[in-house]
Amino acid sequence: MSSLFPALSDPSAGPRPALRFGERALTYGELAAAAGALAERIAGAGRIALWATPGLETAVAVVAALTAGVPVVPLNPRSGERELGHVLRDSAPAAVLAAPGDRLPDAVGALERLDVDVRAREAYAPAAGDDEAPALIVYTSGTTGPPKGAVIPRRALAVTLDALAEAWRWSGDDVLVHGLPLFHVHGLVLGTLGPLRRGGSVRHLGRFSTDGVARELGAGATMLFGVPTMYHRIAEALPTEPELVKALAGARLLVSGSAALPVHDHERIASATGRRVVERYGMTETLMNTSVRVDGEPRPGTVGVPLPGVELRLVEEDGTPLAAWDGETVGEIQVRGPHLFTGYLNRPDATAAAFTGDGWFRTGDMAVREGDGQVRLVGRKATDLIKSGGYKIGAGEIENALLDHPGVREAAVTGEPDEDLGERIVAWVVPADPGAPPGLDELAGHVSRLLAPHKRPRVVRHLDALPRNDMGKVMKRVLGQDGAQGDA
Structure with missing residues (x-):
């Protein structure tokens, strides 16, 4: 061993x-x-x-x-x-x-x-x-x-x-x-075992805070790992915390993972500190699949290229591999390589269903690939792929567009049944000003200008906060279970 x-x-x-x-x-x-x-x-x-x-x-x-x-x-x-x-x-x-x-x-x-x-x-x-x-x-x-x-x-x-x-x-x-939890691969494998394998060191904050980040990066630490919720709090704090700006500016590497970091937060952090947040993509069963490289081009919204040893492809719903790297064609990510888990404990049925006959793991994540091979996630197959009016639409790019609107603090996008379109796009929005939330016409027009008309939300529902799990991921299956105001 x-x-x-x-x-x-x-x-x-x-x-x-x-x-x-x-x-x-x-x-x-x-x-x-x-x-x-x-x-x-x-x-x-x-x-x-x-x-x-x-x-x-x-x-x-x-x-x-x-x-x-x-x-x-x-x-x-x-x-x-x-x-x-x-x-x-x-x-x-x-x-x-x-x-x-x-x-x-x-x-x-x-x-x-x-x-x-x-x-x-x-x-x-x-x-x-x-x-x-x-x-x-x-x-x-x-x-x-x-x-x-x-x-x-x-x-x-x-x-x-x-x-x-x-x-x-x-x-x-x-x-x-x-300051990540230690029961999951992000905080335990990457954040704890990773430094020890290199012979470096780790400083765990116990509980995440912007003060803690500023203190530790300002005292000689070189890297920061976080999830989008943490980086969102950092972005919000930068205008009033000069020591945080200075500490982040001096870091060698800022890494975000476990969910896509909104482009809006990328830009706010880069503008204030001159440092770009690096994103990587992985999951429990695969550990890490892709990452933006430190010697690569920083491109907010992408999770980089496959890591050494990782084979990655996008496939159609019938399993046919996609040849197009056009930044538009959506497919499910499948991966193969020595970084994979060996199976689900006591669940040979689930293990068999998770792999293709030739050993590719079905991630359930949807993405597009740019012309240079960069991977851009658009959401989960089960909750984030919306089929509307004959188009396959990823929720992630609509969420990023919504977050570019000054009246939107947080946003999530889902689909719901529609007799005409198949599915209609629903925007769940936490307004920046609860007393003056942006309405459907305003947000639909905003998204249409940034993306394409068929990607505009048909329904907007306002919330006080988005439901999230311990890793900061939005729990979209919970949306709609509680009452929310909205218009269509």
Whole structure:
């Protein structure tokens, strides 16, 4: 089994900072000793769960499990009892790792509990094994049924992190700042394991704040990872927070992911700081597929080109590959390569349905490709592909157009049945001024001028806020369940 974290076995790396969560920190030597001690305790345990709070214990526990060759199941501390019960029944872990003092719900408390001691000391000795062996079992959001456990092998972790290092020139000199949850691949794999694989360090904010970003980037950090909600808050704060402007301007790399970053926020950040936010595209089952490269052309609205080792194609509804790279023709993204998961735990039916006969993974994401191969996401096949008047329309580009209107603070676009058009475009809008929300005629005319008339909204509904999950993604299936004012 190849070493995922070479610096942990390197005595010369011992004094270098590895992890910092708030005021608590570990050097590489301390992390190696703490992970080594926990690895000794859990070796041979089979599958093990992790109560993934944003703290040192979570990071030590994952490194220890990977050191011992034990698959780990990160648990979302904000999950309800029913969801937790499903995950635990499905994954059947032998025990749960948690920080001392963490209170566990009944569904988790029934397991044997192993407290993580970040002060423990033992020799660091990675177990021998297979790069195809499971490393993580990460449960999907469950938008179309109970969450499924994506089995991610060690090979996929190494391939993705090394591909990103090449695309971003990520090195051991980089210091990463983020405030992301640690139960998902963005915060855990990219944001925690990524720096450790490079021999760099990570500073976790605990809870995201613009003050925290300014403080850490201003104190020598070089990179920031965030989701669009975080970058939107940054963009809103820039006019009144000069220290934030200065800190972002000095960063080497700003990265956004987990959902598309609106072009409006891209432009506000670039205008104020001179720095462009880099977007990448991935998902639980694939880890990372594409990214804008640090040596590439910054182009707001795209998620870059396929990473090294990733094969990517767009296909029609019948699976026919699209040949056109014209920036207009919409197709579903399919990917193939060593970065993929091996399957869904206990779900051979779902695994088989997710892949084509020749090994391409069906992402369910819709996109277009520009003439130079850049990928531009337009939404999810299930919720963001709107078939209206004979056109296939992606919700994402309409959302970006709406956000260019000064009266729109937030926007989401969906389709709903229409006898004439098949589907009509519905704009869900959080107005900048709730007392004077922009109406249908105004927004339809605005979109028609920026895009094309057939992409204009036919209905506008006003909301106080858009429903979002823990990663900041808009939950479009929730839209319409609560009352909302609107006109058609």
